[in-house]
Amino acid sequence: MTDLTLLAADGSTSRATLNPPAVTAAAKPTAPLTERLVYAAAHVVPRAAADNTPGAPADLDWDATLAFRHHLWSWGLGVADAMDTAQRNMGLDPTATSELITRSAREAHAVGGRLVVGVNTDDLPDDGDDLPTEQQVVDAYVAQLHHAEDAGAGVVLMASRHLARLAQRADSDSPSSNAAASTYRRVYGQVVERASAPVVLHWLGEAFDPALAGYFGGQQGPDTVLDIMRDAGPKVSGIKMSLLNARAEVALRSQLPATARMFTGDDFHYVDLIAGDRAGDRAGDRAGARGRAHSDALLGAFTAIAPIASAAVQALPDETAYRTLLAPTEALSRHVFSAPTWHYKTGIAFLAWLNGHQPAFQMVGGQHAGRSLPHLSETVRLANACGALEHPDLAASRWHSLLAVADVETRPTGRPGSPTADRTVAEVVA
Template identity: 50%
Template sequence: MTTTSTGMSIMLPVDGRLERYVLGSPGAWTRPTRPITSRVAFAAAHVIPHATADNTPGAPASVDWESTLAYRHELWSYGLGVADAMDTAQRGMGLDWTATAELIRRSGAEAATVGGRLACGAGTDQLDLDGLPAGSAGLARIVDAYREQIDVVTESGAQVILMASRALVRVARSAADYVSVYEKLLAGVDRPVILHWLGTMFDPALHGYWGSADIDTATETFRTLIENNRAKIDGVKVSLLDAAHEIALRRALPDGVRLYTGDDFNYPELIIGDAQGHSDALLGIFAAIYPAASTALQELDNGNGARASEILSATQALGRHIFAAPTYYYKTGIAFLSWLNGQQQGFSMVAGLSTGRSVPHLAELLRLADKAGLLSDPELAAHRMRIYLELNGVHS
């Protein structure tokens, strides 16, 4: 996307030296005046901690509720749904179950005030993995943990997203164990859920999910589960960063079951789709690019697919940078952009995850966000970037 120069510049580190970079203007984004209908789109939002809390690894999460919930209202104002209590919110990566349950309840209450669409993750992260028994006793504990979290999500008024479980990886000994657990959970829900398949690039502890490290074999188990329980499944979110796999799975899904892309690399082509269909969206990158994402979806609503594709494609370099390996740390980039845009007081994250990316990585993030028109206040962003660079020993 081409942006108009502001004339404002900043010295950024590039390949070990400082180069002057001139910032552009924000994009001409629009908030929708009616619900977006061409795609169902969720932005997976991050959480903002109190800047003065003990945001170190292992410390209980101390969430700045005012800022965290204001971010969700911003997403709703752009016509997007919010996917909450997900890996973007650092589930199992610093956000403990006590804080997660409060996040779900608070988000549910806020969603009700504006009619915002909300889906929340239900998992098993309240379990002590080292204390899990083996065999059927362990599987029963996992089912009970899922059900506890499903109840919290349901009572909040949100849609349930059945998240992948590290505990299930630890205890399951076959694909049949996975199917047994999920079928018990699906039998007990009163509203169709979203199944979430999270790849190892996002969480290495999920290696071998669905009972096999071979993706084709795992996919067959996944498809059979969906086919046999289609009435209980609204859709599936697949985060494997493999566009060809996603398209093949999307075409094989039963009628009425959505494919929510979780591919933060290839989302433009997957959301725009082809003559045989398209993906909906449940994306962490949408929490960073939400003004552009919303504007693109509005263009799709208006039948302007070419313009929608142009807008989304202009954000793709930023998405690929934020989600670059090690992908686990993509949340650091989302929080950094939130800070640059003035949506949180400090560049801080629970569990100290703000240290997950390097100075050059975050400097490039600013440049790419600017190129995509996603710095809402370039002057503030430049000011904060200078502070960050100086604190890290980079003096211009």
């Protein structure tokens, strides 16, 4: 197969030449990446025959789900699991979350892969105006914290919808007393105190989840974060910042304690943020600081472009080579994470399917319907343009099969992909 059929919003079609992958398996490292600390936020794969409809509990294809984590580890990336990309608060129920953490930790230990997992308060009911108490929020965090630590995983303290609502109520009750910031500081302080190892904070913006608007106290957010970090000392090892605001990230990064890293969660501007300021890096090295002049990474986008992300980070400190590889991927990422941003997970799963990492384009809770066919077509075009299609013939075959279901005519060219090329990563690993 030598070309792709693309579908526009008006129903018209066009053709694009199928490109080879930007990076091949020959570029795989022999150990975890070291020039930057990089995590890819992994998605989950449901069984194709499961009840993948809204409101149904998650029924995961564990072989494909775990094989995808091995794919990320094989490229030297760490895995950030049970986080937003894994459909926390969008279909992944507490039972499935708990099992995912246990299983992923076991797999990470077996191969020496880096792993952090999301700890949240989503075991608590979300019943409208019936808010939990502050202590109940602390206890919910701590219960998941202990489960993650017992499994042997590192911890990311995710932004909590319950805590956001508590803080908003506190601010409403005492609008001039910094009550919201104080609420965050008390809750995080108590949770971090119970951790047996350093944790990473997570600041998720409302573009990803409108329920988290004003998290950490809105305009006071950076000061609140810094207060939490100063209170905790080395027990907070960094923060993942997902505001899609590069200036805000750089500003906070410059003020972090020397023991804390900035993990960019900015899927729009990661190329510049990870590259950072080389002069600043050298000054920071002399001062004994780390992570102030560049960001490390914890990105959902890197799940979709793992080979390219790995090769780019391996190229550092050669910034020209780094940018040559990674810069073309930002257009794809910006499209996948376009508004409504929380449906980016659909694009992540779609690309995983195209690249042979899952047997069907299915998502927990029916979220595979989160993007239109023309939107997915643009995803295909941009992935092809930056070399993110790992097995181009397979990707084209699968994409054209989806178009055929929608009665979009595709003109066959060349020979079809061989049967062996249509195996999933899970089958290859097995």
